[in-house]
Amino acid sequence: MSTETTFKREVVVLGRGFDRAIYLFLAAAIPLLVLAGVHTLLPLVQPTRPVAPLGTVVLEMKDMAYSSEEIVTAGSTVNVSLSNLDFLPHTFTIDEVGMDQEVPALGKAQLTFTAEPGVYSIYCAIPGHREAGMVGTLTVTP
Ligand SMILES: [Cu+2]
Secondary structure (H helix, E strand, C coil), X not given: CHXXXXXXXHXXXXXXXXXXXXXXXXXXXXXXXXXXXXXHHHHHHCCCCCCCCXXXXXXXXXXXXXXXXXXXXXXXXXXXXXXXXXXXXXXXXEHHHCEEEEECCCCEEEEEEXXXXXXXXXXXXXXXXXXXXXXXXXXXXX
8 A cells, every 4th residue: 555655656756857857858969969960961061181183193291201102193284182191391392393392281282283204203302301211203104
């Protein structure tokens, strides 16, 4: 008998608390869900890394080196997308074509230049970097 009474009272108390809990949960969860949705959709709308156009050489500058030491491109127009991941500036320099592009620390640069078919030396013109091995070759095929 007394057990039944206790049970009913508990249900009533639990019911009130439960409604309040749902309300608080929704009040907290809805903004979070909206934020989560925005975060989930954002990369689809705005990629964190820019997508390089087709035919573009994507080159990273990291730890005093280019991510590819040998680059081969076809045609006289060369497109290069540079990302400097180091905390110091680097350059993409090819003397024969008059290219000398500095990329600031953690910066990016897009290059378009023309080069006759041939093999060209690439190096970083920041003092000491070429000597440290920041070099590469660009081969342009017809
Ligand atoms: Cu450098």
